[in-house]
Amino acid sequence: MQEQVIAVDPNGRDPQNFPQAGDDAPQPTERPAVKFLHPGGSRPLDGYTIKRGVGQGGFGEIYYALSDAGKEVALKLIRRNLEVELRGIRHCLNLKHPNLLALYDIRQDQNGDSWVVMEYASGGCLEDALAAHPEGMAVEDALQWFHGIAAGVGYLHDRGIVHRDLKPGNIFTDEGLIKVGDYGLSKFISCSRRSGQTESVGTVHYMAPEVANGRYGKEIDIYALGIILYEMLTGTVPFDGESVGEVLMKHLTAQPDLSMLEEPYRTVVDRALEKDPEKRFRAVEEMIAMLPAPSQASGMGAIPGSYVRTGDASATLETPVHVEAVAEAVDEEPILRAVLQSCGKVRTAWVEANLATPIKVLILVVALFALLASSQMLIPLALMALVFYGIYRFVRMLVLSGQRRHRQGGRLAGHGVAAPAIPATPQRRDPALARMLPVHHRVRRHAQPPMEALVYKPPRERFTELVGSLLIGSLVAMAMCVVTVLLTSYHAATPPPEQCAWLVLISIAATWAILVPSKFWEGTRGEPTLRRFVMMVVGLGVGVLAFGAAETLLVKLPPTPPKFPTDYQLPDSFYAEGQPLAMAYMACFGTLFLVLRWWRQADPLRTSRLSVWSMIVSVAMAGLVAAAWRFPQPWLPMVAAAVSVSVQLASPWVHPGKRGVNGVVST
Secondary structure, eight states: OOOOOOOOOTTOOOTTOOOSSSTTSOOOTTSOOOOOSSOTTOOSSTTEEEEEEEEEETTEEEEEEEETTOOEEEEEEEOSSHHHHHHHHHHHTTOOOTTBOOEEEEEEOTTSOEEEEEEOOOSOBHHHHHHHOTTOOOHHHHHHHHHHHHHHHHHHHHTTOOOOOOOGGGEEEETTEEEEOSOSSOOOOBSOTTSOBOOOSSOGGGOOGGGGGTOOSTHHHHHHHHHHHHHHHHSSOSSOOSSHHHHHHHHHHOOOOOTTOOTTHHHHHHHHTOSSGGGSOSSHHHHHHTSOOOOSOOSSSSOSSOEEEOSSTTOOOEEEOOHHHHHHHSOOOHHHHHHHHHHHHHHHHHHHTOOOHHHHHHHHHHHHHHHHHTHHHHHHHHHHHHHHHHHHHHHHHHHHHHHHHHHHHHHHHHHSOOOOOOOSSOSEEOHHHHHHSOGGGSOOTTOOOOOHHHHTOOHHHHHHHHHHHHHHHHHHHHHHHHHHHHHHTTTSOOOOHHHHHHHHHHHHHHHHHHHHHHHHHTTOOOOHHHHHHHHHHHHHHHHHHHHHHHHHTTOOOOOOOOOSSSOOOOOTTTEETTEEOHHHHHHHHHHHHHHSOHHHHTOTTSSSSSOHHHHHHHHHHHHHHHHHHTOOTTHHHHHHHHHHHHHHHHSOOOOGGGBOGGGOBOO
């Protein structure tokens, strides 16, 4: 039997779409009649009766059918590139997600033709919704569509699958739930919504520039999501033309006109449509985090309630949580929240800047110079602020604790039930819930599952990496010591050689003291309290070494006069004639190693190779510790700066783009 000629819709509609509704629903009158290989009522595949054809394309045909038991299904007849199609389908047969069309089985008929049995979506597709809104959808509707699409695509990416053909014609609704279809397959589809067909991976209006070079990472899905979001909000695609070549050239060279978009949509689309894949969002979750959640309770991919997800990254169990319970479980202290939000914005801007390492080092040097130049004024102010904040936080805690007990007692007496339990450490939250929580209670980027690839490294490989890190750390520490000496010499005399030698020796020793235990902790989640205790013991040892080096090299650190409103005296065992003794060295280094989580700076899963923010925090904390113990300034901050940079540059680091599921390095 011959295959019928495929009729192309002159309006540019994709002929692969599912119907608007069920079996008896009226069909759109504007679509021209097309002939299918199998008529309604036929049974080419045992166990299924075809009701009608619903879509045709370069791959073959799609039919709406009923099983012998009465279940509605879609039957996809594969007519071209059979081997590649079936290989992609087999990879996706066992995927289960509410925002993906389910694939049930692969069958063959008596003629040897291959069929895919999959879920039938009874609702319309996104292309129909866009056709009904030529000037763009309402923002709320667009958000509901987009959140559902992103949930399905993010699930595919978590399992190493790239959709490669995201477009409105492949996105459907079923009982109000968004469904992403045609995923994980090789595509031979319409190259333009206004022209004929070509054999290509992806549709040209949604095709990322790097596809022309044969690159098919998940970045092309991020790009397509940006196009879809733009189209939903404006009613048109950002790049259009009279020919396929013209559209492709615009993808490669032209910048989209984003003047019609408001914030935050303009920023999200702009980053998603970056020509360089490395500058786009690294994950769908990052893209969603910058968008507001749908406010209406709808099943179209939006979460109707608030949920806390429990378990690992692949868990699907969701526990409903009452909003009032979440609000009570979270201490939204306004001062700390504002500070953390500001720090988070600075950190995000730094990470998204994608600066080269030399530029980061230059900024680091300037920041260090600014801190050291203003340390005499900033350290007393910081200590006073911490004291006042501690008093305020303690009083606030007592007041809120009494109010909370009063509210809970009234609710228990009135209803006889307790508030829903909130997991102490939720590992993943839906975006709607995450926005209700203050920044310091949200899931942070570095809170990832353990990297099995790091845990199971052979001992010889670990030892080799450690030796290399120790050597690199020594070189970086010496270079940083030179930088800090030059910076401190700007307002004072150049330190004598013995002081410089002491600074280099202690910086290297402290760097090694952090790198060694961090290598043993690599890829694991230890108890933070235990790790802090271990680091404190290590710091005490570094303090003893610092005192011994100072005695051996005859180092005299000039004492720093106190600059506090209230003075206090330390025991005589700490200082003699203004010079720190062993107890002072141990107190300073032990405290510094206790308060800072140094192992985070050596973690291969850290956000960036070199974090200036981590260096600034280390220097500031060292200044506070030195001021508290009356240690001569600015020697402890100088050591902290050298150690922070040395540890980060010497430790192994896995680029986020090379991390697979659950943090395992992808190959």
